[in-house]
Amino acid sequence: MFKALVVEKDEGGKTHATVQELSDDRLPEGDVTVSVEYSTVNYKDGLCIGPGGGLVRHYPHVPGIDFAGTVLDSNDDRYPVGMKVVLTGWRVGEAHWGGYAQKASVKADWLTPLPDGLTTKQAMAIGTAGFTAMLAIIALENHGLTPDRGPVLVTGAAGGVGSVATAILGKLGYEVAAVTGRPETADYLKSLGATQIVPRSDLADPPQRPLDSETWAGCVDAVGGTMLARVLTQMKYGCSVASVGLAGGPQLPATVIPFLLRGVNLLGIDSVLQPPENRVKTWQRLATDLPMDKLESMIQTGSLADLPKLGADILGGQIKGRMVIDVNA
């Protein structure tokens, strides 16, 4: 038997999430069974714990897009019994049963060996949000970002992606301008490495003109919508925005002028289907470039029973930093 957060749909189409004891024969088919130690709460998890947002295919469903733990049973030589592993993405926790359980059964190809120097708890403090922040920074570096080019903007800074991006950029020597709608998080953001706090309201209105003054050498954008349109008008010549999220909406009410007259690049970042070799490199970068004391200061912990409330909180933009779920608590 194992404990899991199970989401069921009633006849009226409403979803209900409860912690249940399941027998091992309920586990989906997979090459590797993992004894899950920790999971986490990302924005997408909020959708899957609640009404689904069109992501969940079948009910009853076990959400949790990330997990880390120890291999319990395996048909794949790459992942022997006892090995520590981490999983993010691959539509686990959406189309497949995920990490909000003491056991998970998955395809071997979806796993990544836990990098040296990280614990399973630290891996989940990073989770999809932190993994994506690292992907975004690597993409900006690959397009020429260096600390001497000027300040880097991080939007949705007090959230998961934003907090990890701020801490990594700070460690790498960047000036970091952190955009937040929660002024009370200013000290927290500065402790992570932000050198400037930009109130969300400064970037909330649609652009008044196609180009504004050249301000940012790069941007990790977790917000999208009007804010992204506004940021594009403020990028320095030849610089790039990594588009990660849509916390402020999926529309992009922008013009192409920043691309045409300033050579600005808009880089799309996807964490879900990243190829395995890129995952290994990205986790290694996280192990070296994310200061672990800063990661520790972002963490709050919870249990499976806390997830229905935490799911609603993250959809409401109310979670600061990263939530770690101890599935055995």
Ligand SMILES: NC(=O)c1ccc[n+]([C@@H]2O[C@H](COP(=O)([O-])OP(=O)(O)OC[C@H]3O[C@@H](n4cnc5c(N)ncnc54)[C@H](OP(=O)(O)O)[C@@H]3O)[C@@H](O)[C@H]2O)c1
């Ligand atoms: N592309 C990918 O593979 C990928 C991977 C992970 C996440 N994402 C996406 O990235 C986004 C952030 O994820 P997360 O896990 O970091 O979520 P999160 O912890 O909830 O952070 C989002 C942050 O955005 C800000 N925000 C919320 N609503 C806003 C609004 N209406 N207007 C402007 N800012 C708003 C808030 O920051 P402040 O309180 O500081 O303002 C909030 O903390 C989500 O859209 C998520 O789906 C994409």
